Structure formats: C-alpha cells, structure tokens
Amino acid sequence: MKLELLKNKVFVKNHGSKKEIHPFWLRERVNGESFVDSNTQQRLFDPTCLNMEIKIKNMNFSNDFLSISFSDGVSTKFKINDILKEFTKVSDTKYTNKIQWNSSLKNLNNFKYEKDFFEKKTMLEALQSFYKYGFVIFKNVPIKNNFIVNFANSIGSVRRTNFGEFFNVKSKPNPNDLAYTSLPLAPHTDNPYRNPVPCIQMLHCIQNEVDGGLSTLVDGFTVTEKLKKYFPEYYNILTKTKVRFQFIDKDIILEDWAEMIQLDKLGKFKQVRFSPRLDFVPLMDKKKLELYYSARNKISELYNSNKYRIEFKLLTGDLLMMDNHRLLHGRTSYDANQGERFLQGCYIDYDSTQGKLKHLARKFNL
Numbered sequence: 618m619k620l621e622l623l624k625n626k627v628f629v630k631n632h633g634s635k636k637e638i639h640p641f642w643l644r645e646r647v648n649g650e651s652f653v654d655s656n657t658q659q660r661l662f663d664p665t666c667l668n669m670e671i672k673i674k675n676m677n678f679s680n681d682f683l684s685i686s687f688s689d690g691v692s693t694k695f696k697i698n699d700i701l702k703e704f705t706k707v708s709d710t711k712y713t714n715k716i717q718w719n720s721s722l723k724n725l726n727n728f729k730y731e732k733d734f735f736e737k738k739t740m741l742e743a744l745q746s747f748y749k750y751g752f753v754i755f756k757n758v759p760i761k762n763n764f765i766v767n768f769a770n771s772i773g774s775v776r777r778t779n780f781g782e783f784f785n786v787k788s789k790p791n792p793n794d795l796a797y798t799s800l801p802l803a804p805h806t807d808n809p810y811r812n813p814v815p816c817i818q819m820l821h822c823i824q825n826e827v828d829g830g831l832s833t834l835v836d837g838f839t840v841t842e843k844l845k846k847y848f849p850e851y852y853n854i855l856t857k858t859k860v861r862f863q864f865i866d867k868d869i870i871l872e873d874w875a876e877m878i879q880l881d882k883l884g885k886f887k888q889v890r891f892s893p894r895l896d897f898v899p900l901m902d903k904k905k906l907e908l909y910y911s912a913r914n915k916i917s918e919l920y921n922s923n924k925y926r927i928e929f930k931l932l933t934g935d936l937l938m939m940d941n942h943r944l945l946h947g948r949t950s951y952d953a954n955q956g957e958r959f960l961q962g963c964y965i966d967y968d969s970t971q972g973k974l975k976h977l978a979r980k981f982n983l
C-alpha cells in the first residue's frame with residue numbers, strides 16, 4: 618500500500634486499486650500543537666465548523682512525511698505511515714489471539730503480585746496471557762480490607778451488579794444462589810441474564826481450609842469449536858436460538874434473551890452463556906425443540922466432561938481472573954465442617970482492561 622500525489626489530490630494505491638482520499642479527511646487530521654492536544658490527541662478545533670469544500674493548495678513528499686497546505690491557510694505535515702495505518706483494519710485481537718485448551722493444560726498462568734505491579738511489564742504479560750487463555754492466576758495478592766476492589770480498579774473498573782460492588786463467597790444460611798452453599802457447582806457462566814453480561818470475573822481466595830472446593834474451569838471456545846466440527850446441527854441451533862435467561866429474587870427480576878453460543882458479525886466465536894437453572898427456551902415446534910434439547914444435552918455433556926475441565930485449589934492470596942464470556946467456572950463440593958472457605962469476587966468490563974493492555978503495550982513499545 619502506498620500514497621500517490623497527482624494534481625493536488627492524494628491517492629492511496631492498494632493491490633491494483635487507486636482511491637482518492639477526501640481532502641477534508643486529511644484536513645481534520647491536521648496535527649501540531651495549535652490543532653491537537655499533545656497528551657490526549659484530542660482535537661482543539663471542531664471539524665463540523667469547517668468549510669466542507671476545503672481543497673489542497675500544495676503538497677509534497679519529503680522522506681517519510683507528506684506536507685500539505687489547505688485552501689483555508691492551514692498547513693500540516695503527516696507521517697505517511699500514520700495515514701496508511703488508518704487503511705489497515707487495526708484489530709483489537711492484535712495482542713489477544715485465543716489459544717484453545719482442554720484438561721491437558723499444565724500452565725496455570727501464574728503471576729506473582731508485587732509492589733507497583735499494575736504498571737510493570739509482568740502486568741502486560743499477565744493481561745496478554747489472560748486474553749490468550751481466558752484466565753490468569755495472580756499469587757500473593759494482599760487479602761486485607763477487600764483488596765479485590767483496589768486490584769480490580771487498578772486494571773479496569775468494577776462492574777457493580779445486584780450482588781453488590783463485590784461479593785463474599787462462603788456458605789451461608791438461606792442463600793439466594795447456590796454459590797453460597799458447600800454444594801458442588803457444575804461449570805457455568807455468571808449472570809447470563811444481564812445485559813451486558815459482566816465480562817471478567819475476579820475471585821480472590823481469602824481463606825481455604827477445606828480439602829475439597831477445588832476451582833474448575835472449562836474453555837467454552839474449545840468446546841464450541843468441537844461442537845461445530847462434530848455436531849454441526851447442534852451448533853447451528855444453539856447459535857441461532859435465543860433463549861430467556863432470568864434471575865429472580867425478592868428485590869429484582871432480571872431477564873435477557875440470548876443464544877447459548879453467540880457469534881460475531883463474521884460468524885466467529887464471541888460468547889457462551891450456560892447456566893442450566895436459569896435458561897428458558899421459547900415454545901418452538903416439537904421437532905425443533907427436540908433438536909434443541911439434544912443440542913443442550915450434548916453441550917452440557919461436553920462442558921461437564923473430564924476432557925475439557927481443569928481443577929485446582931485456590932490458596933490464600935490467589936486471585937483468579939477469568940473471562941466470563943469465554944470460560945465456564947465451577948467448583949467441587951466441600952465439607953463446611955472442615956474449616957473456612959472464603960472467597961471474594963467482583964466483575965470488571967473488557968474495554969478498560971483492553972485499554973490497560975494497550976497502554977502497557979505502548980509503554981513497553983510492543
């Protein structure tokens with residue numbers, strides 16, 4: 618791809634095609650301290666107040682730069698590469714290509730918490746690992762004063778839900794969710810009934826004195842790809858049927874309609890939702906429902922299979938950060954009489970986490 622200048626017009630040439638760049642597109646990208654704030658890259662002028670009929674008066678290349686004078690008297694110098702970059706779709710997946718994994722995964726993506734951690738290169742590596750595998754475990758994270766909230770806010774921003782800014786996971790009387798018992802929890806995603814579904818869950822182990830209560834994770838991306846390959850009919854119905862997810866307690870009723878497997882605009886994996894106590898399929902015809910139920914049984918069987926699940930024990934100070942749109946999580950049962958098992962959890966959003974990742978990548982020139 619390259620730029621070409623002809624009769625006061627700028628063209629971009631790419632694979633045999635040649636297109637003119639609108640002069641106004643260039644005019645609103647003028648740089649320099651009178652036009653752009655150097656820290657934020659925000660414009661210091663309002664392009665909607667400019668004359669749209671703007672023209673190029675003069676222009677020339679010099680080394681890696683393109684200098685242009687516009688008909689309104691403004692002159693600027695562009696880095697040619699900066700212009701070309703705008704024609705290459707910058708993908709958010711630049712640092713975040715997913716790696717499928719199953720029960721044979723040995724690397725539990727451990728990163729040791731240390732002072733000034735959030736601005737260090739280790740944090741960048743941890744976030745890259747998070748986007749590759751969908752989870753990461755931070756070790757030795759301070760456990761005092763609900764530190765999880767500080768931790769979460771240092772990476773992204775806490776997403777408050779009906780369970781509060783953060784929640785305590787331990788067995789308690791009259792629980793409003795099975796999480797607050799010592800019963801086993803089959804692999805599931807959290808809050809499928811919310812719109813949007815909280816993106817990232819953090820679980821911080823404050824105390825764990827019991828033998829059971831192992832944490833479990835399943836890669837929904839891996840399972841989806843298996844389903845697509847070996848059970849395409851099931852894959853089709855689960856990616857096309859919107860079901861109602863709902864949560865009801867004495868204070869709130871939350872409902873959202875969504876597919877169990879959601880694809881993006883390109884038909885690629887985007888998100889899984891799975892919580893078989895909370896989903897209600899619409900009344901479709903009998904044959905279709907039969908197929909739907911078989912598909913749900915199959916995906917449940919895969920999610921619950923030993924083939925895809927990893928199990929590990931969270932120790933005091935361990936903080937598990939997992940992608941709630943990609944991974945399913947659960948735990949094995951435990952005997953509450955053996956001692957305390959106390960975890961604190963919260964959710965954060967993707968955009969600020971990705972923002973943090975991009976900031977650290979910029980800082981370390983990646």
Ligand SMILES: [Fe+2]
Nearest residue numbers: 796806807946
């Ligand atoms: Fe959960």
